[in-house]
Amino acid sequence: MDPLSAFFERIQLKGSLFYAGRVDGVLDIDKPEGTAFLHILEQGGIDLVRAGHPSIPVDRPALLLCPGSCRYRLRNSAAGGAPIICATYQLGPAIGRTLPFGVTDTIVFPFEEVAEVLPVIRLLLEEFRGDAAGRSKGINALFEYILILLVRQAIARQAISAGVLCAIADAHIGRALKAIHERPEEPWSVEQLAALAGMSRSRFAARFSALLGVAPIAYLASWRLRRAQELMRDGVALKVVASSAGFSSQPTFTRAFSNEMGVSPGEWLRLQRPGR
Numbered sequence: 001m002d003p004l005s006a007f008f009e010r011i012q013l014k015g016s017l018f019y020a021g022r023v024d025g026v027l028d029i030d031k032p033e034g035t036a037f038l039h040i041l042e043q044g045g046i047d048l049v050r051a052g053h054p055s056i057p058v059d060r061p062a063l064l065l066c067p068g069s070c071r072y073r074l075r076n077s078a079a080g081g082a083p084i085i086c087a088t089y090q091l092g093p094a095i096g097r098t099l100p101f102g103v104t105d106t107i108v109f110p111f112e113e114v115a116e117v118l119p120v121i122r123l124l125l126e127e128f129r130g131d132a133a134g135r136s137k138g139i140n141a142l143f144e145y146i147l148i149l150l151v152r153q154a155i156a157r158q159a160i161s162a163g164v165l166c167a168i169a170d171a172h173i174g175r176a177l178k179a180i181h182e183r184p185e186e187p188w189s190v191e192q193l194a195a196l197a198g199m200s201r202s203r204f205a206a207r208f209s210a211l212l213g214v215a216p217i218a219y220l221a222s223w224r225l226r227r228a229q230e231l232m233r234d235g236v237a238l239k240v241v242a243s244s245a246g247f248s249s250q251p252t253f254t255r256a257f258s259n260e261m262g263v264s265p266g267e268w269l270r271l272q273r274p275g276r
Helices: 003-010 118-129 135-156 164-169 173-182 190-197 201-212 216-233 238-244 250-261 265-272
Strands: 014-023 026-028 035-041 046-049 056-058 062-066 073-076 082-090 107-110
Touching: 003 135, 003 164, 003 173, 003 216, 014 026, 014 073, 014 135, 035 118, 035 135, 062 135, 082 118, 082 135, 107 135, 118 135, 135 164, 164 173, 164 201, 173 190, 173 201, 173 216, 190 201, 190 216, 201 216, 216 238, 216 250, 216 265, 238 250, 238 265, 250 265
Parallel strands: none
Antiparallel strands: 014 082, 026 073, 035 062, 035 082, 046 056, 046 073, 062 107
């Protein structure tokens, strides 16, 4: 599996339909931590309004990729309202803190600049307007594929110049990230990761921090916590979770988890149960 696919698989990327209709007035979107949005505008007619920033007019068909860190409202600028389809992506609560996604502001993709995405958009619209069996599952899968295509575009046009997505695509840092993502339980050192990247220790550490905003071992620790969350959801005992995720002991794991998440592993797991 290629590194980008492995990353999305590990964070359990999930796309789903959030809203479809017309923006007639202002649409205020409340985005919980670890969530990103995609807006499909078939006709334009929308202003993206952000406090303290100039509004972004979108007057032609376009896709808007909005990260969880961007706070905004959508305001129609066309008579009769503007048709829109919105998808939400669950990226997990760690994304945006110690696992920076790399998209820090809304990226606008006019339809004419993403020709390779348009066939997928058309297929999604056909599914949305139809009533065939499996419609919802198909729509959500297409949303996820569209995100992957847009990430490729954003990296190619350097709209993403830092963060985990950019680092995965880096010819050197990507090798080290692949090892961390696939084998977080290994006792990785900076020297070992630098060797995988084919770089000196100092150059690797500097490049890694420049792309991801955190040191290699800090990123490794956060990725281990994400792996631990997966294991806990699967019902693995906490004492097994600690060693399987790469922590030297259960107390070490509990301290690291509590410091990052603000609650103990047991309390976090209780909060994940339905009805909580």
